[in-house]
Amino acid sequence: MDTAQLPTTDEAREQLLDALEHPDTGQLPALIARWHPALIADAVEALPRDMRHTLWDRLDAIDRGQVLIEVGRGVRQQLIDEAAQDELLAALATLEMDELADLDADLPVSVLDAMVRAMDVQRRERYERVKRYPDDTAGGLMDVDAAAVRGDVSLKAVLRYLRQVRKRDGKLPEHMDSLVVVDRQNRYLGMLRLSDLVSHKSTAIVSHLMDAEAPAIQVGTPDTRVARLFEDRDLMSAAVVDDDGHLLGRITIDDVVDVMRAEADGEVMRRAGLGEDTDMFAPVLSNAARRAVWLGVNLINAFVAAWVIGLFEASIDQVVALAVLMPVVASMGGVAGNQTLTLVTRAIALDQIGRGNAMALLFREVASGLLNGAFWAIVVAVVATAWFGNTQLGIVFGCALLINLITGATAGTLVPLLLERLGIDPALAGGVLLTAATDVVGFFSFLGLATLFLL
């Protein structure tokens, strides 16, 4: 099987839709059997809402479990709401512990209760161990079924142990590129790569071959920091330990990839005031209601700017050209400020700004705003002078633009730093506050200067 045979999401959606609309052709079971659940999940997200449940009805418990894991939260909520409780319980029973921990927040309490009651003792104990840690920490990401070996044994003993595990469980833990090495007290020592295990003499001792430099992760580490660590170190898996270094579990890169994707998607979506996992085909009413809040926040912003303009009604009444040009000043400040805001927000996310270099950054951004402000001030002054035949108006226009580009650079740097200090997500609130600053200063400086020098 190669990618030439793998349809894109859009092709998959069309094929599924076709098969769902013509059930008599019997195509659907063949498609479902051939496709990976992740592809089905992608297609489900792109299906109209009313077709999603029709497809769900045709899936088996294993595929249903995987689809629940793979779809975004908005779509997941719909599937959960529309499924019968016994269908859900059967699907949930097919999931691994760390998968279950990812979605149980979306389950109704009654299903959650029934699910835990249906678990055997071992599974319930493992589930409770995973649930002890918040979802957005290393503890929430880790798999507690880590295969660990002792440092003082030979490779031969390790191989024997792995064969036993495989016979007992029918398989080894997924995505295993290395084994965690611990001492007699279950304290973390290092990682033994499988590639070393298979290419050395079986009499060699684990602790001599293991990578003692491989980092272990404290159970409380935030998931975004875990992702950064995996990315920077090119890790495939890492051990999770408590404060005393005792082994608690193992994180593999596939879990980390999901965190990275959610983090990246989340930033883009939050900037527009959308939830991370917005369902494209959510019901229009709930969709509209969710966006109304964001529009309301921005409306307050817009009215504040309007109030500033209102202060200068008399000036506009005398020189109508002011009304024509004032949005240019406001919008250019917003655009320039947004460039700085984006750069600084990203640097904060990458943890690259601290007390030591914030001032240097502010200075550079303001200098850059000054240069661009001076250049474009001359351009707009010339244009406005030619347009309205009024040199003084041109000069005032240019000065206001210069002031507002510097305002954009200053606010673009300080707003995200301040929000970060206050514990507010700069990606969510940064744009609104920046626009407020550049609108108010833009209108005030242009109309204010005009009132002083033109009237």
Added chain:
Amino acid sequence: MDTAQLPTTDEAREQLLDALEHPDTGQLPALIARWHPALIADAVEALPRDMRHTLWDRLDAIDRGQVLIEVGRGVRQQLIDEAAQDELLAALATLEMDELADLDADLPVSVLDAMVRAMDVQRRERYERVKRYPDDTAGGLMDVDAAAVRGDVSLKAVLRYLRQVRKRDGKLPEHMDSLVVVDRQNRYLGMLRLSDLVSHKSTAIVSHLMDAEAPAIQVGTPDTRVARLFEDRDLMSAAVVDDDGHLLGRITIDDVVDVMRAEADGEVMRRAGLGEDTDMFAPVLSNAARRAVWLGVNLINAFVAAWVIGLFEASIDQVVALAVLMPVVASMGGVAGNQTLTLVTRAIALDQIGRGNAMALLFREVASGLLNGAFWAIVVAVVATAWFGNTQLGIVFGCALLINLITGATAGTLVPLLLERLGIDPALAGGVLLTAATDVVGFFSFLGLATLFLL
């Protein structure tokens, strides 16, 4: 070693800066030895430009090579420009083929020539094999040093082969969780997981144990599609094949993680008209020059909006309240449109929109715009009526807002779809075009309606 001892980027930067500024304490060598090159690279990005080269001088060739790989392109260019040619060549000689292929586009031709001339025959041949494929395809991502085994041999033979490889090369390829299985003609058959290799009898035959369902990737597949495939399938590694299924190389997840990060960062940065790898501390002048282009594009936009306002100078002259309220209409349309634009741009990137559901999406977005438009139209009509004591003005204001929210929804859906069809990146150009639409329609509808009904 655990994360409690791993400083954040910001802490690392401060410690490095301290060590660089007080060379007599001798702290620097200890820090460099203790830290992973990735952490040093992160810190380099956050260092002021003049300190970067001072640090570079204190690194050995291996660390220099890794830092070059890990830093963003802007910072990389500075390091390359300031380094002596022999330093660069020594650093480049420490890199793997796929790493070299990632950065050679940034090297001056003279260095590139000298580098290739210094390679031994085997290394040069491998380099040329990698260079045959564009950087942004599976071929550009793959490592050609893949360890492949034949399907018809026993596990014992595989183990013997791996031991030979390790003795010959001193190590096995990095990040190996599985081996590629091929037939006598080097055609791809499947993947043999190391965890299966270590947990089965050594007399078992490879083709019985291998995962024949593991997808192979066509060499020309775009890197973003490769990333999506790894993410959806939870892959750790995959074989890369030509059109006839012959094995060419292997992609491991650490390469894919870099693609994902670049993709995510790129989208956020391009939305603000910034390059993907903008250096926070680039020289102010080149920084300002790069942003000037984006500001110029937006200035044209702003002047088009100003021209629309200019058409109604006479109306504003009669009713100054129009000038006060008109930015509210334009900005609300922009905010609403940006929500739709973000949602649709993301869906396009996820390949979830096609001919089949674009109309349905447009309909939903417009319906949502209509609902929100109706609601906020009433709110602003009441506010404006109270503010200016003019009911007709309030009604015109509300109607214009409604029109512009629908415009935002329509443009937010159609602009990215159209750009995608034209092969233009919606993340780059979408925002500018959307703002043009909502500004022009916002000002025109409000001032036009006012001219018709108020004067």
